[in-house]
Amino acid sequence: MGLRERLLPPGSFRARLVRNTGFILGGDLTILATGMVFTILAARILGPAAYGLLQLSLTVVRFIDEFMDVRVEESIVRYLADDLVRKDFRSAQACVLAGYLTDFLLTAVSVTLVLLAAPWVARAFFHIAPAQEPQAILLMRLFAGVLVLKVLNGTSKTLLRVFERFRALGIYRSAKGLGDLLFAGIGLHWGATGVVAGLLASAAATTLLVQAFAIPTFRSLGPFGPGPVWPQFRRMGGFVFQTNLSGYLKALNRNADMLILGHFAPPVAAGFYRIAMSYANLLGVAAAPLGYVVFPTMSRMHALGDPAQIRRLARRITGAMAAYSLPVAAAMAFCAAPLLALTVKRDFLPALPAVNVLLAAFVVANVTIWTRPVTLAIGRPGMSTWANGIQSAVVVAAAVILVPRLSFVGSAWAYFAGTLVSNLVVIVLIHRALPLFGQPSAGAVRAEGARDPSAVRAEGARDPSAVRAEGARDPSAVRA
Secondary structure, X not given: OOHHHHHOOOOOHHHHHHHHHHHHXXXXXXXHHHHHHHHHHHHHHHHHHHHHHHHHHHHHHHHHHHHHOOOHHHHHHHHHHHHHHHOOHHXXXXXXXXXXXXXXXXHHHHHXXXXXXXXXXXXXXXXXXXXXXXXXXXXXXXXXXXXXXXXXXXXXXXXXXXXXXXXHHHHHHXXXXXXXXXXXXXXXXXXXXXXXXHHHXXXXXXXXXXXXXXXXXXXXXXXXXXXXXXXXXXXXXXXXXXXXXXXXXXXXXXXXXXXXXXXXXXXXXXXXXXXHHHHHHHHHOOOHHHHHHHHHXXXXXXHOOOHHHHHHHHHHHHHHHHHHHHHHHHHHHHHXXXXXXXXXXXXXXXXXXXXXXXXXXXHHHHHOXXXXXXXXXOOOHHHHHHHHHHHHHHHHHHXXXXXXXXXXXXXXXXXXXXXXXXXXXXXXXXXXXXXXXXXXXXXHOOOXXXXXXXXXXXXXXXXXXXXXXXXXXXXXXXXX
C-alpha cells in the first residue's frame, strides 16, 4: 500500500472530504486567479476614484440582496439531508420546491428595493460630487439585473451540495470566474458601465450551466410527485428565522465597513480599501471551501447521533488552518509592497497599512472556519446569531469611531475587531453545548447503534447519480 493509500484510504471519509474540498478549492482558485487579474486590470484602467465608485455601487446592491435573502439554502441542507436519511423523497422534492419559490419572491423584492433606493443612496449616502450621482445610480440599477439572472442558482447549488456533486460545483465556480474575467474585462473598454454589463452576460451564461447540473440531480429523487409544499415552510420556519437573523447580521458585517467608509470618505479611499481586502482575502481561499464542504457532513453526523465525530473534525480543522494561515499570512505581509507596486501600480501603495490589519483578521477567520457549520449541524443556529449580532455592533461602532479619523485603515481595524470578538463568543457558546476539549460528557457519548457516517451503508444504497431504476436512492448513504 502506497503513502497515498495509507493517508487517504480509498472510500474513507477522509479521502472523500479531501476530494470534495479539492473540487471546490479548484473552482475557488480559478475565481481567485481571474478575480485578481480583473482587479489588476480594473484598478490600472479605471484608477482609484472610478474603481472605488464601481465597488461602492456593487456593494450596495450586494448588501440589499444579502439583507433580503432568508438563507433558505441552509435550511434546505439541514432538512433535505434528514429527508434523504429517512428516504422520504416526496418531502425532499417539496423541500427543494419551497427553496425555489422563496428565491423567486425575495429576488423580486430585492430588485425593487435597488431600483427605488439607488437615487437616495447616490445623493444622501455616498460621499461623491453631484456630477457622479447619475453614474452611481446607473451602476446600481444595472447590476440589479444580475440578481434576476441568478434567481435559480441558490437552491440549485444547494441541491448539488447535499448530493455531494462537488465536481459540478467546482466546474460552475471555475466557469463563473472565467466568465466574469472575459465579459467584464471586455467591458472595461466602456468604463465602469461596461464592466457591469459584462457581469450581466457572465451571470446569464453560468446560470444555464448550473441548471444543466441541477436538473438531473433533482430527477434522481424519483418521479416528480412532491409532497405538500406549505408544510415545508412551517417545518423550516424556526430554523430559517434564526439563520435569517444571523444572515442579516452577517450581511451587515461583510458590508458595513465599506458602506460606512463610502459615507465618510471619498471613493478613492474605498478603492484603497477594496484593493487591501482583495489582497488579504487570498489568505482565506483554502479555508472557504472547507467550511462549505463540511456542513452537509456534519449535518449527517448529527442526524446519526455522533457528536464525537463533529468534535474531532472541528479540532482537526482548527489545527490544520492554524498551520496554514500563520506562515502564509507572514509571507503575504512581507511581500505586499512589491506585489501591489507590480500589479496595481504604486498609486495603490497607501493601502499597505490596511493590508496588514486585514491579514490578521483572516487568520482568525480561517482558524475558526468550522464554527458556523457546527452550529447549523447541531440545530443551534442561535449561537451564530448571537455572535453575528455582537460582530455587527463591534464593526459598526468601531467604524463610526475610527473611519472619520483613520479613513480606510479605520475600516480595516473595525473588520478585525468584529471578526475576533464574534469568533471568541461563538466558540464559547459551542463549547457549552458540545465540549471541544477534554473528555466528552455522558450526554455526548455516541448512542448505541450510531455509526461513523463515513461507514454508513444502507443495504442496497447506490450512487444517486446512477439511480435510474427502482426509484431514488439516498445520496447521503453513498460511501464507495
